[in-house]
Amino acid sequence: MAPEEIRQAIIEILGDIAPDEDLTELNDVQSFRDQMELDSMDFLDIVMELRKRYRVQVPEEDYPQLASMESTVNYLIPRMADAPA
């Protein structure tokens, strides 16, 4: 997957777990939690959906890497390189 496709995949996951949020104006460098109502259980949903949809395992020590869109995409680029778009 190319970085832009990974970003779109994350947007789709966020759209499913936070359907009341408007994601069109999401700032990629700002943390998700500063822009959206996301608690720890929602965050675990992101991890779970990555596992289910793309078979990406995010170990707990890497959770801080998923703080913002930019850091998430950077973290996932090598891990989703082979994922079909």
Next chain:
Amino acid sequence: MIANTRQSDLPDSMRVVITGIGLTAPIGNNLAELREGLLNGRSGVVPYEIRYFGKTLAGVCNFEVNRHQSRKDARRGTRAGSIGIYCANEAMQNSGIEWDQVDHSTVGVYVGVTEHGNVETENEVYQIKGYDYDTSFWSHHHNPRTVANNPAGEVALNMQITGPHYTIGAACAAGNAGMIQGMQMLQLGECDIAIAGGVSESIHTFGIFAGFASQGALASHADPAKASRPFDKGRNGIVVAEGGCLYILERLSDAKARNAKIYGEIVGHAINTDATDFVLPNPERQAQCMNKALGRAGLNAEQIDIVSTHATGTSNGDTLECVAVRAVFGKSERTFVNNAKSFIGHAMGAAGAIELAGNIASFEDRMIHPTINVDDLDPDCDIPGLVQNQPRETGQVDYILNNSFGMLGINSALIVKRFTD
């Protein structure tokens, strides 16, 4: 020792009244819609399909989930939670209580459930099957969804209620049991406003359909509207339904102080146990339960205008309840007997609460809704006063006795009086 003081002899601070009703049922999403359906013979039973079990029939609710709940919370929670949230908010609005002015720590939530957690567990097992049963795909939402207090807890979270909340597990007597719990907590001073009744999400578990089918107790009929037919010779079982009904209960003194509309007063109640069988009812105990409620209310059978039966459409269950009703009310010339499951199916933990609501409207419109689908009355169910197929007009309705019974031999009877000071 069980106190036997007549409710009407108690001071206003110990008398408990109904001041708000919120409900969703297969034939309506508020009291007016439910009542219209009950007086016009409208069935809410429809074709239904569920995984593994396949095609069957059910009573399905169609309420506006997001009227009071965000889409995110609906996704995160349970169907029972969504039903509870809808009913509780509707009831609060209906009560006229200025919710913003209420100290939320003085509110208690008491929600009756037949079962809880089957739906959510089945969903998780089904979805990890797609991952070769790898439990790392099991949702972190599973535990908060399946804890037994979930439906009441979701209501509390949604409405920011910080008083007590819990569910009352009482099989299909749960709707009455929830109301009784709410009443008692008001009398004990544990809360000032009780949100009480029952909810059911049971149509979303294939297990309940499969279980009733294996038991030979699941209804089938070519015409869905004819499938739920208590007291009819051709009855062949239960139609499972979802739904909910939560009441706002207050002490009479509080209701009077705010000039509340009072739907009725709870004047008698009883819960007892058969202790005879897992499934088969015991009419002797059911009759004792009704008599105990009458005794507490200081009433005799002739004073009850409507007996709302529990009858679910099973061969044995209906016959045995009729034995009990005949034993208590057989000599009463003024008591009408009816049934709402013939319209909506069996809403399990919500049944008693919904069925009571369907009759409470009689206090105002002086009509008795019937039991429908009695095309060929079973002689064993030919009890005096049974209102069949068409509603009946009457002069005045003062007292309703609401029966709700459940597996493991739990029986409940609740008596509600048209409010007169």
